[in-house]
Each structure stands twice: as C-alpha cells, then as structure tokens.
Amino acid sequence: MFDWLTEFFFPKQVSTFASDIDNLFYFIFYSSLVLFLIVVIGMVYLSIRYRARKDEPLRLTSSKDHSNLLESLFFIIPLILVSITFVWGIRSYLKMVIVPDDAIEIKVTGVSWFWTFDYPDGGQTLNELVVPSNTPVKLVLSSKDVLHSFFIPVMRSKMDCLPNRYNVMWFDATKEGVYDIFCTEYCGTGHSAMGAQVIVMKPAQYEEWASELGADDDSIPLDELGARLYTQKACNTCHTQDGSALVGPSFLQTSQMYEQERVFDDGTSTVIDDNYVRSSILEPQTQIVAGYQGVMPTYQGLLNDRELDALIAYIKSLNGDSQI
Amino acid sequence: MIENEKQNYLTHPKGIMSWLLTLDHKRIGLMYLVSGILFFFMGGLLALGMRLELAAPGNDFISNEQYNNIYTLHGAIMIFLFIIPAIPGALGNILLPLMVGAKDVAFPRLNLASFYIYSFGALFALYTIINGGVDTGWTFYTPYSTQSSSNVVPMTLGIFIIGFSSILTGLNFIATVHKMRIPGLTWYKLPLFVWALYGTSLVQITATPVLAITMVLLMLERFLGIGIFDPALGGDPVLYQHFFWFYSHPAVYIMILPAFGIISEIIPVHSRKKIWGYKFIAYSTLSIAFIGFLVWGHHMFTSGQSVFSQIVFSFITYFVGIPTGVKIFSWILTMYKGQVSFTPPMIYALSFLFLFTIGGLTGIFLGAVALDIHLHDTYFVVAHFHYVMQGGTIVAFLGGLHHWWPKSFGTMYNQTIANICAFGVFLGFNGTFFPQFLLGLRGMPRRYATYSDQFVELHSYSTFWSGILGFSIFFAIVNLFWSFVKKNKVDPGSNPWGGMSLEWTHTSSPPHPHNFETDPVFEHGPYDYDKVIVEKTYKK
Numbered sequence: 001m002f003d004w005l006t007e008f009f010f011p012k013q014v015s016t017f018a019s020d021i022d023n024l025f026y027f028i029f030y031s032s033l034v035l036f037l038i039v040v041i042g043m044v045y046l047s048i049r050y051r052a053r054k055d056e057p058l059r060l061t062s063s064k065d066h067s068n069l070l071e072s073l074f075f076i077i078p079l080i081l082v083s084i085t086f087v088w089g090i091r092s093y094l095k096m097v098i099v100p101d102d103a104i105e106i107k108v109t110g111v112s113w114f115w116t117f118d119y120p121d122g123g124q125t126l127n128e129l130v131v132p133s134n135t136p137v138k139l140v141l142s143s144k145d146v147l148h149s150f151f152i153p154v155m156r157s158k159m160d161c162l163p164n165r166y167n168v169m170w171f172d173a174t175k176e177g178v179y180d181i182f183c184t185e186y187c188g189t190g191h192s193a194m195g196a197q198v199i200v201m202k203p204a205q206y207e208e209w210a211s212e213l214g215a216d217d218d219s220i221p222l223d224e225l226g227a228r229l230y231t232q233k234a235c236n237t238c239h240t241q242d243g244s245a246l247v248g249p250s251f252l253q254t255s256q257m258y259e260q261e262r263v264f265d266d267g268t269s270t271v272i273d274d275n276y277v278r279s280s281i282l283e284p285q286t287q288i289v290a291g292y293q294g295v296m297p298t299y300q301g302l303l304n305d306r307e308l309d310a311l312i313a314y315i316k317s318l319n320g321d322s323q324i
Numbered sequence: 325m326i327e328n329e330k331q332n333y334l335t336h337p338k339g340i341m342s343w344l345l346t347l348d349h350k351r352i353g354l355m356y357l358v359s360g361i362l363f364f365f366m367g368g369l370l371a372l373g374m375r376l377e378l379a380a381p382g383n384d385f386i387s388n389e390q391y392n393n394i395y396t397l398h399g400a401i402m403i404f405l406f407i408i409p410a411i412p413g414a415l416g417n418i419l420l421p422l423m424v425g426a427k428d429v430a431f432p433r434l435n436l437a438s439f440y441i442y443s444f445g446a447l448f449a450l451y452t453i454i455n456g457g458v459d460t461g462w463t464f465y466t467p468y469s470t471q472s473s474s475n476v477v478p479m480t481l482g483i484f485i486i487g488f489s490s491i492l493t494g495l496n497f498i499a500t501v502h503k504m505r506i507p508g509l510t511w512y513k514l515p516l517f518v519w520a521l522y523g524t525s526l527v528q529i530t531a532t533p534v535l536a537i538t539m540v541l542l543m544l545e546r547f548l549g550i551g552i553f554d555p556a557l558g559g560d561p562v563l564y565q566h567f568f569w570f571y572s573h574p575a576v577y578i579m580i581l582p583a584f585g586i587i588s589e590i591i592p593v594h595s596r597k598k599i600w601g602y603k604f605i606a607y608s609t610l611s612i613a614f615i616g617f618l619v620w621g622h623h624m625f626t627s628g629q630s631v632f633s634q635i636v637f638s639f640i641t642y643f644v645g646i647p648t649g650v651k652i653f654s655w656i657l658t659m660y661k662g663q664v665s666f667t668p669p670m671i672y673a674l675s676f677l678f679l680f681t682i683g684g685l686t687g688i689f690l691g692a693v694a695l696d697i698h699l700h701d702t703y704f705v706v707a708h709f710h711y712v713m714q715g716g717t718i719v720a721f722l723g724g725l726h727h728w729w730p731k732s733f734g735t736m737y738n739q740t741i742a743n744i745c746a747f748g749v750f751l752g753f754n755g756t757f758f759p760q761f762l763l764g765l766r767g768m769p770r771r772y773a774t775y776s777d778q779f780v781e782l783h784s785y786s787t788f789w790s791g792i793l794g795f796s797i798f799f800a801i802v803n804l805f806w807s808f809v810k811k812n813k814v815d816p817g818s819n820p821w822g823g824m825s826l827e828w829t830h831t832s833s834p835p836h837p838h839n840f841e842t843d844p845v846f847e848h849g850p851y852d853y854d855k856v857i858v859e860k861t862y863k864k
Contacts, residue, residue: 011766021695028695035685036685039652040678043674043678046660047595047664050595050661050662052596056663058822060856062660063854065601066600066601070657071653074649082645082691086638088692088694094631095694151702151767153766158697159626160626160628164555182769187468188472190388191392191771192771247388
C-alpha cells in the first residue's frame, strides 16, 4: 500500500532485509513528523498569540517558567520513541551481520578505481558482480590501496573496504535485475566514477554463467573483444575514446599517435607501439605520460594474453574508426 | 548612562598600533569577527562553485581534481577557520566580560596571543589554497592522506596551530567565568550564553589536544615513514578514524553549544519573558558537552568495528538527543504569555528552531544502526549536518550578530532589509538542503564530482536554491556593515530590545574602553521580565 511512497524515498527493495529497514525508516519518519509538527505549530501559535501589539505598553510578563506535567511528557514521549528506534535498529542490524551458513562466498576487492569480484568456483569479473537470486551471498571485502566503501542501495547494505583487514557483508537478493553499486568512501580523483553493477540472475542461469566464466572468448575477433573489455575492465573510468582527456590520456590520442614519439614526465620519450601499450597496462608506473598523474593500478593478473592482445587491437582500431 | 559619545572602544585609543597590540577583548572580538566573516565568504564561494558543478552530471565546469580540492577546502575553512574559532572568538570575546561585569577577560594578553595564533594558522591554510589546494576531504582519512601528493602537511599544520588558539581561548573563558563575576552574579543568575560558552570552553580544552596529537602523528607518518595509520607501513587506518572522531564529534558541540546560548538570549529578550527551565538549559549544556565525548563511534558504523561497539555507540547517541529535544521545547514555551516582537534577531531564532529541529530529528535516523548503514556517507548525512551546522549554528550566529550589533558597534542596520534577508536565508536553506535528504535516501553518495542521471532533478533544484541562500547571507552581512557606512548611530545609552543582562543595562553602545564607567552593581537577573520593566530605547 505504501509502494508509491517507497518508490519516492528509496531505490527498489531487492534484499530480504530491505523492507524491514524501510519500515524502520517510516517509523522514525512518522514519529519525527509528529514531533516536528508539535514544535512548529507550538512555535507559530505561541509567537502569534502572544505577539506584542502595536503601541502596547511594556508590562511585567508571567513568571511561569516550568510545568512538571509538560516537562515529564517532553522527556518520556521522546524517550519511548527513541527506545523503540534503538531496539528496532539493533534487531534489524543483527539480521544484517549474521551470515547464513549456506551462503556462497564472493571476494570483493576495491582498487583505485574499480572493483574485482572472485567467485567460489574460480574466475573473476571486473565491475560486474553476478549473483543468483534467492540465495544468500556473502561478500568478503578488502582494498588494494586506500579505503573504499562498497554500497548497493537496492540491498540497503554497505561496508568499508580496508587495505589491512577483511570486512564481511551479505544479502539475499529477491528480484532479478541489474542494479547500481557505488563507492562511498572518498578515494581520490576517480571516486565518483568508481561504480559497478550487481546482476541478479535466476539460480539456474547463474550456474550456467559461472561454469562459462573464465572460458576463453576465442570466437570473438580481437578488436571486438577489446571494445568489450574497455568497459568491462573499467578502462573507461579514466580513458575516453573521443580524444578528451580524463584522468589518463584518451585511447584515441594514443591510437592517433601510433608509431610516433610520446613524451613522459621525466623528460624521456618513446615511440608508441604494441609493446609500449602492453607495458603501460601491466606496469603503468614505469612511464607516465607528461601532464598526467601516475595513479593507474597495475593490471598484472587481471588480463590474460589474449585479452591484452584484444585491448591493443582495439586501441589501434580507434584511429581507423574515427577517420571513416 | 548617557555620557561622552566619543569615549568608546572603537574610537579610543586611535591608530593602527592601538588595534594590532590591543588587549581590549572587544577589539579582539571585532578582529575575530572580520577575519571569520572573510573565511565564511571564502567557504561560501567554494560551496557555490561545488553546487554549480553539481547542477548537471558530468564535468561541465570543473574537473574531478578541482572538485575534490574545492569540497575539501570548503569543509576545512568553514569548520576550522570560521565556525570553531569565530563564534566564541567574536561574539564570546565581545560579550562574555560585559555579561559578567568584568573590565576584560581574565588574561587579556593571552587573548591577543590566541588571535595571533589563529591568524598564523590561517596563513598556512591560505598557503594551502595558493599552492594548489588539498584533496583529502576535511577528515584527512588515511591511507589516502598519507599518500596524496596535495598539500596535506600545510593544511594539517594550520589546523594544529589553530587548535592552540582554541585551547587558550577556552582557558581564558573558564577563568573569566569563575573569577571575574561581580558580587551577586551567582551561577544561576548568569545569562545562558555564558553557560554555553563555559560548556564550549570545557570541550575545547579537553578535546582539542587529541586532534593536535592526531595531526602530529599524521605528519610524522608522512615525514619519517613511521607506521601509525598507513597499513603499507604497518599502521591501522581505523585507528586514525577513532582518533579523529574522538575530537571531531565533541567539536560538533564546540560548534553548536554557542548557538544554543545565543538562542537562549534572543528568545527571552524579544519575547520579554522569563526563560523556561533555566536550570535545565544550563545543566543540559554541560551534560551534552560530556556525553559528546562518548559517541564518536557512530561516525564509524560501516568501518567494520565490532557488533558490540555498534550497539553501545548507538545507545549512547540517543542520550544526546533527549536533552536537546527538551531544550527545544523550553525555548518554545518561553514565548508563552510573553510579548513577542518579530525583530530580525527573533526571525533568525524562530528559523533556528525550525531548522535545528529537522537537523536534530534526522540525527535520530542516523543513530539507528541498521538504517545508518544505508544512509552512511550519502547526501542524507550531508543534509543532516548542514541542517545542524548551517541551519543551527550559522543561523543562530546571524541572529546573534543582529541582536548584539547595536550594542557592540553602536549602529543600527536597516531592519526591513534584515528581515527580508532572514526569510531569504530560511527559504534558500531549505530549498538547498531538503532535496539532499531525498538524494541520500535514493543512494547518492557524498563527495562525488559527477553522478548518474537519476539524481539530476534534485541536484539542479538544490543548486538553484543555493544561489538564493548565498545572496541572502551576503546581503544580510552587507546590511549589517552598511550601518557603519551610513553612520546610523544609536544613542550611547540605548537598549533597543529591552535586554536585562549587564551588557544592555550597564554599558553604553558601543561600550566604553573599560566597559563600565563605575563598578556595576547587580540589580536583577538576566530574564526577570516578571519583576522589572526595562524600557526599549533606541533613539531620542
């Protein structure tokens, strides 16, 4: 019955505990609304009722400055309301921290500025968390560099990712679909672009997907695979394909400068070729393009050889595309 | 009380050195006020820059790096250079000795030293801005702050230095309240603004050293590579969060308690009514100051601290809520059977009640652990603390400025313009920050330079109203200072609102260089509107 209200205030409810948390919100909201109206109506009424009239002489005013009944009420009613809020908040919280035994465990790693997900049966995805519906999923979170925080609004859940210890969160998704993930702990230049998606599939579909994960994409041409990797591996967070500079140089610029000299911030330069692109992906800190900050993390271990070849082919193809 | 008009602290003695080396608390207060307002404008311009960028998604106005610098400087300037030092430093300095009937604060030289320490620290902050900014957020969370190549060290050094100014001012105020009251002015006869400054000072001298130590450790880590907070060196980033919030939560009360004090003065005076529940307001000030030290963990509900800590911190958090709520009811009931005038200070006080109630109630949402996990680090939190800091503290500060302006500076501003600006602040503020509650509930994270299309409508709405808010505050303050230019002087003996505390009844406007011509004699309490009629006098 409050569906339209939930749509107004919140994103969809997708986890099992989302509705409980939303109901806690409504409880506090309506209690606050009542208290707020008492304050505002009391304030407006008293200030107008006892306003100083024009040319009214100053007089001695009432010495009333306390009322045991009113003060007890002001103390007791909020006390009851916050007690309920506190207990409700804790009970719902316990549901969010006690992970069911049969949960599947996925490792989440925050890296500036993308997310990687390692699945229980092997295989890894980048910026795409794939989970089965109606199954408890336990996430073990950590970070490779600075603090990040993993936030899935539709699940009403969030947890910080620390570089030196593991945090845990879990959810049980009730509806299939594709939903937003945000980073909510400030982590530098790319913080606002450090988004990802959670894809909730039917369990059978998930099984099928998981078994195919890691299988080679041999059938796809290299440049098409590269185009797919460009978004899948979060290259697009920092590198555009239209020539404009973001955190890093545009891929189009690199493509147009193929076989030409590129100058680095230490004054050295090199000719852009396949080996340069490969080493820029795997060892980005060794050569930093002049005018940019050396903030890119290494992709060592995140890309196999065919995927590296695919990205190189894709970057080279950009120049040709733009000339058409 | 009318005497030679020329004998006031603003014109006597003369000369630039008489200002730079002054030991007069009123002059020091005025210098704090001017520098505080300059930083307030600077922080405000940065905020408008941020809102402009956020009017639409994408980087259409500034880059991510610039945005990160701007939001960091906005927070750091507003908190460390304006709200924390300027309100006790300006209004507290000018009024505290007058209210207790003293010639000056207990240690006038220390008072001047505080101002210079504050200025010295502010230079580091200005250097940071000129040298390219700092991009860590005002919270300086590690390990980002130990790795960032921006000006973390100058900024934290500035904050470290300004901390000493806070401590010394707090010490001075505590000694003044204890030792400088005139005979007959017992604790329960003190104006509540004095109680509020006393509570604030206690927090300043006890909490600020923790911030200072944290900043020193951060600098040691950066300079010497000692692993304290950075895991790469063997440190722990969560330890930093504990240290930081152990200061920064009490700092919230350094910011809001003086505002409570201002409201406790404005409402009884402009309602001509004895304040409701004097002792409760006085004691709740101290208890809020104390409980404020025990709730820092509620800033860390998603950091992975133990379930037991989460429960304890959530529980204690509500103990701040209850006395604050009773205070709000006390202020409202003060108007009962009074004679309420809708003067500019009163309009600000009433909008404080409206805005601070929203700020306080939304704190209840954030105190509930399960709900906070969804709302943590979203725009809901941004809206909440702006309702408390700006809707609460800054609106009260503006109200206090309008209330004590004719007293402190002997000139009267245009009251119609002041009322219009007060309405503008109220509307602009709600228009700017209310949509941000919805943004947060819908999942918009804070500290984002760009955002996805689903949030456009609310963001552009917020930006539109922020312009109105900015204009209103700017003109409200210009209107105050314009009274100097127009030389719209009030009579030296004037008491435009009919105030009953010593600064209204026993000093001229602006006050004499030594505050009181003769030793003031305590005649009636600050809120005895049921016993004595004090006439409102403005001009002959």
